[in-house]
Amino acid sequence: MIHHGGPEDTEKADEEINRWQWDQTIIRGGNRISLSSSVPPWWVHFMAAIRIGIVTVSDRASQGVYEDRGGPAIRDCLTEILSCPWEPVARLIPDEQPVIEETLRELCDREGCCLVVTTGGTGPARRDVTPEATAAVSDKLLDGFGEQMRAVSLRSVPTAILSRQIAGTRGRSLIVNLPGKPTAIRECLLAVFPAIPYCIDLLDGPFLTTNEAVVTAFRPKK
Amino acid sequence: MIHHGGPEDTEKADEEINRWQWDQTIIRGGNRISLSSSVPPWWVHFMAAIRIGIVTVSDRASQGVYEDRGGPAIRDCLTEILSCPWEPVARLIPDEQPVIEETLRELCDREGCCLVVTTGGTGPARRDVTPEATAAVSDKLLDGFGEQMRAVSLRSVPTAILSRQIAGTRGRSLIVNLPGKPTAIRECLLAVFPAIPYCIDLLDGPFLTTNEAVVTAFRPKK
Amino acid sequence: MIHHGGPEDTEKADEEINRWQWDQTIIRGGNRISLSSSVPPWWVHFMAAIRIGIVTVSDRASQGVYEDRGGPAIRDCLTEILSCPWEPVARLIPDEQPVIEETLRELCDREGCCLVVTTGGTGPARRDVTPEATAAVSDKLLDGFGEQMRAVSLRSVPTAILSRQIAGTRGRSLIVNLPGKPTAIRECLLAVFPAIPYCIDLLDGPFLTTNEAVVTAFRPKK
Numbered sequence: 001m002i003h004h005g006g007p008e009d010t011e012k013a014d015e016e017i018n019r020w021q022w023d024q025t026i027i028r029g030g031n032r033i034s035l036s037s038s039v040p041p042w043w044v045h046f047m048a049a050i051r052i053g054i055v056t057v058s059d060r061a062s063q064g065v066y067e068d069r070g071g072p073a074i075r076d077c078l079t080e081i082l083s084c085p086w087e088p089v090a091r092l093i094p095d096e097q098p099v100i101e102e103t104l105r106e107l108c109d110r111e112g113c114c115l116v117v118t119t120g121g122t123g124p125a126r127r128d129v130t131p132e133a134t135a136a137v138s139d140k141l142l143d144g145f146g147e148q149m150r151a152v153s154l155r156s157v158p159t160a161i162l163s164r165q166i167a168g169t170r171g172r173s174l175i176v177n178l179p180g181k182p183t184a185i186r187e188c189l190l191a192v193f194p195a196i197p198y199c200i201d202l203l204d205g206p207f208l209t210t211n212e213a214v215v216t217a218f219r220p221k222k
Numbered sequence: 223m224i225h226h227g228g229p230e231d232t233e234k235a236d237e238e239i240n241r242w243q244w245d246q247t248i249i250r251g252g253n254r255i256s257l258s259s260s261v262p263p264w265w266v267h268f269m270a271a272i273r274i275g276i277v278t279v280s281d282r283a284s285q286g287v288y289e290d291r292g293g294p295a296i297r298d299c300l301t302e303i304l305s306c307p308w309e310p311v312a313r314l315i316p317d318e319q320p321v322i323e324e325t326l327r328e329l330c331d332r333e334g335c336c337l338v339v340t341t342g343g344t345g346p347a348r349r350d351v352t353p354e355a356t357a358a359v360s361d362k363l364l365d366g367f368g369e370q371m372r373a374v375s376l377r378s379v380p381t382a383i384l385s386r387q388i389a390g391t392r393g394r395s396l397i398v399n400l401p402g403k404p405t406a407i408r409e410c411l412l413a414v415f416p417a418i419p420y421c422i423d424l425l426d427g428p429f430l431t432t433n434e435a436v437v438t439a440f441r442p443k444k
Numbered sequence: 445m446i447h448h449g450g451p452e453d454t455e456k457a458d459e460e461i462n463r464w465q466w467d468q469t470i471i472r473g474g475n476r477i478s479l480s481s482s483v484p485p486w487w488v489h490f491m492a493a494i495r496i497g498i499v500t501v502s503d504r505a506s507q508g509v510y511e512d513r514g515g516p517a518i519r520d521c522l523t524e525i526l527s528c529p530w531e532p533v534a535r536l537i538p539d540e541q542p543v544i545e546e547t548l549r550e551l552c553d554r555e556g557c558c559l560v561v562t563t564g565g566t567g568p569a570r571r572d573v574t575p576e577a578t579a580a581v582s583d584k585l586l587d588g589f590g591e592q593m594r595a596v597s598l599r600s601v602p603t604a605i606l607s608r609q610i611a612g613t614r615g616r617s618l619i620v621n622l623p624g625k626p627t628a629i630r631e632c633l634l635a636v637f638p639a640i641p642y643c644i645d646l647l648d649g650p651f652l653t654t655n656e657a658v659v660t661a662f663r664p665k666k
Contacts, residue, residue: 078662123646124584124586124613124618124643124646124647125646125647126583126647127585128584131586146587147591150588150591150592151591154592155665157662158638158639158662159593159638159639159642159643159662159664160588160593160639161586161588161589161591161636161639162586162588162639162642162643162646163588164584164585164586164587164588184460
């Protein structure tokens with residue numbers, strides 16, 4: 001636990017955060033967590049520790065040739081989806097397989113991200129190597145993510161079959177490749193997100209909650 | 223051919239089985255095999271030799287912590303589906319990749335199962351290694367099985383994309399991973415079974431027939 | 445760009461070509477190109493250089509036991525689809541993995557085919573090794589092709605899940621496995637073709653145009 005002041009200050013701040021979280025859960029009406037205003041500070045800290053990696057893979061954006069639009073689109077979409085406190089850990093890197101691999105390892109292993117989403121580099125062109133990097137650092141691949149994202153994108157564009165997006169687990173983290181275009185990012189993220197909180201549960205990660213007006217997290221009854 | 227009595231007894235018993243099979247085929251109205259009442263005894267034996275491996279992969283069930291419900295669910299579902307005589311070869315094993323691999327090899331190579339179905343161990347968690355074991359012992363993987371099972375399960379639960387079920391061939395045997403929950407087992411088995419008898423034909427295995435009220439085996443015309 | 449005259453001639457020729465291309469795009473409104481007699485010879489040659497490999501993989505057809513029906517079915521279907529000039533480079537070979545691999549390498553690397561389509565050898569039987577050969581020579585696999593072809597075939601036959609068709613890129617070429625039966629070939633080729641011209645663009649290949657009454661090539665706006 002990290003202290004940012006004397007014990008009293010911390011407790012006061014914690015209480016405020018708790019109330020805010022509690023209120024928010026009530027208001028949003030979804031996925032309620034048994035939080036009372038007297039929850040211990042470690043719980044607040046545990047909640048605050050939900051970190052999500054956002055990796056933009058693009059030669060040109062990383063060189064400053066044009067602005068990164070994918071990363072902010074993912075951040076905005078996650079802000080809309082998630083009802084729990086979380087913090088983004090953003091990276092903007094070129095289409096180099098070793099760099100992508102190292103970034104994914106860093107975000108999963110050292111930055112403690114329970115979820116890492118990438119944008120860009122999933123097409124058939126020579127420089128597109130995001131899926132290769134993802135596969136290389138993953139313990140297990142989850143084919144269902146790519147299948148569903150392509151199925152959803154196919155409703156909009158027939159070229160969805162060219163996308164090689166995959167998802168995989170690395171330790172306690174889930175890595176998901178998203179497409180490069182902001183509209184496609186939102187479409188794909190909304191399509192797979194209902195399964196993501198339960199997947200992170202199965203990986204012994206933090207308990208993600210969603211804004212039900214946007215996405216309903218599904219957790220099967222035991 | 224195994225003899226269980228003198229030549230005369232055997233022939234009498236064989237004849238009875240033949241008639242029963244023949245009658246059954248007539249009654250059920252489906253997937254007729256060119257059997258006449260004068261078929262030779264080896265044919266009866268060949269028919270009786272349809273063995274199907276049923277493998278429950280579960281740490282807790284194999285330790286006796288709780289009862290295996292997946293294996294019996296598969297047996298019941300196959301009894302409902304198949305109109306030909308068959309016998310189950312059941313195994314209950316922990317989520318250990320070497321044990322799963324050895325069990326699959328045993329059922330395919332030494333027990334002569336034309337079909338081996340597994341339940342359990344296909345999720346994203348660390349202990350889930352059934353697809354890894356299946357891939358390791360398979361000659362060819364058949365991606366269409368996993369795709370279709372996930373597509374069918376997606377109608378019920380969005381977490382279907384977390385399932386890593388695969389299917390593969392090993393020599394003359396087909397191995398299919400099913401989910402862990404009894405309701406999902408039935409749903410997935412009914413979805414893919416129409417293609418299984420023809421697949422086993424292509425692997426030079428025995429001729430499976432189905433109860434058409436439950437599943438219609440599809441065999442393309444040459 | 446290849447120069448066939450002095451700098452001035454070239455500039456003039458370029459202008460003419462631009463005008464012609466522009467006019468045609470306006471007039472035809474679609475992807476159709478037909479060549480007029482005023483285009484320079486190198487353009488005709490460039491257009492004529494769209495070569496497509498058609499590989500029939502079949503032990504029996506290659507031995508002359510029966511006629512190859514798959515190869516001609518692909519050629520007829522491509523003739524119907526494409527509005528640009530193209531030439532087929534046909535091969536009829538047995539189900540031998542090294543032979544298939546060598547044929548794919550030859551068509552991609554030495555014959556300059558931007559697209560190579562195969563028919564046959566994608567089932568679960570022991571002799572079916574076309575996907576294995578395709579994977580072995582490919583730089584990247586495009587799972588979306590197999591998924592979509594199986595999804596489309598599933599509407600006709602439940603045994604579509606037995607098909608192991610894949611697609612992959614090799615350098616500037618796209619390789620696509622199609623099924624063995626002429627009716628299934630057409631169904632699958634029409635299903636994936638809308639994405640093929642853009643895929644070949646991404647691989648820096650020639651600009652394929654389609655007959656819109658049959659297939660509309662989709663190219664996303666930048």
